[in-house]
Amino acid sequence: MINDVEVQNKNDQPSTQPETQGKKHLIVTEINYRNNSESDYTEKIEQLEKSFNYSDNSNHYWSKPELSILYGTPLYAEASDSQKIALNHIYWATQYSQVAASEANTILFNDVTNGVFLNIGGYDTLCKELELESSQERHHIHAFHTISYKTKKALLGKAAFSTPLETQSKTVKNQLMKKSSNQDVQKFFNFDWLISSSSALEDSVFRLLKNIRLKTKAHCYSDYLNELEKKELFLPAPRTGIIRVFPRYLVRLFILSWGSSSFLASQYYCFRYIANMMLKLVEYEYTKYSRELEKKDEFIPTPTEVSRYHLLDESFHTTTSRLIAQDMYKDFSQPTDYERFMGNLSVYMAQKGLLNGLSGGLPAIFQDDSCFILAYYTLLRSPLFDMSTQDALHWLKKCLCHEHDGFHVNLKYHQRLSTELRHFFSQIDYIWSVNREMRLMSHGGSITKAIQKNIKSFEQFSKSLEN
């Protein structure tokens, strides 16, 4: 068992003349920072946010139809044209609620790791780039919240923000209140999906980590953490965004670890790269759609344009993640066992929590549908579909527990992302094979397994309505 790990990095000394000067990743960082500073994509997103009015965009698809909730299901085949467009818009709104939460995580971890890079010295341009990225994220988050809010309000009314159970019969309402809460539905529409943290692996990791004491050289310790200590504040432990894949104790341990070591501060960008690529997977489709409309000289919906400009802004951020995660970590000494373990654990947990399944109702989401059943049910009971309890259950079963085109569409996205990530991690020497080969993700890319999990979840859910 590891009892005491000292982080020692031979190149971690503060430096005004960094040994790293002239390195390729520093040159690319200079170019990336210059291009990002000179771009006006964030300003374009701000203008689009200000001009957004749902009714002006309500009659148009915001992407090709396959980026819609319940796309490819038997219900989608029977939905009216207006219901199909609504499902397309709700997909955008839910996706970007989740993106906003993940970008709030990014701001936090940019601060934590930037504090390390500033103290090491020699990475001035990179530090300025991270500050610029955080300020861009603040504008992105504001735009996503505004557009998502207006969209959900127009399409779902109270169901998206307040009690969705008001209109249901007393019996069903009581049962649902026992099994869940209105918060669950609100969390769904904000994509705040809870991940179980009770596996044997996590328990054993917790026991192991309780015995670890990370010693760090004072000059490496992030100013962000120093400031928290000075103010006697607790470490933050956000429960939304992609950081939710970690149980709370691990969020705090990762904040300490990513903020205490030059190697681990660099390694955080592997985790961030996974988020970058998950987003790129869908934003690339919005961008293609926007270009097609532009070529045909047709109306381009505002959210589609926001996605397009966001992809452009995020391309700078993705470059930053790649440079730090694949190249910059080599500026420091070989990772200790503890650093290697924590670095790999973050990628493993991302696979386990975000990439280990296949949704039948949410394209480009790689979790099974157990977290979403109540929300699908609420959607079917909402005025958009206005179904009875029996009809809603009938359609839920047809959509989640049988093979349909939606699973195959999602599998295509799954394979695309899996290939990208395997390529990315093949360039990193300290990565465990389970992460290099994205084995948990590959394991989750099975329609048969997804349906089996959904059958169990559906049975539990329908029983909860009967009792």
Ligand SMILES: [Fe+2]
């Ligand atoms: Fe962003």
Ligand SMILES: [Fe+2]
């Ligand atoms: Fe970003």
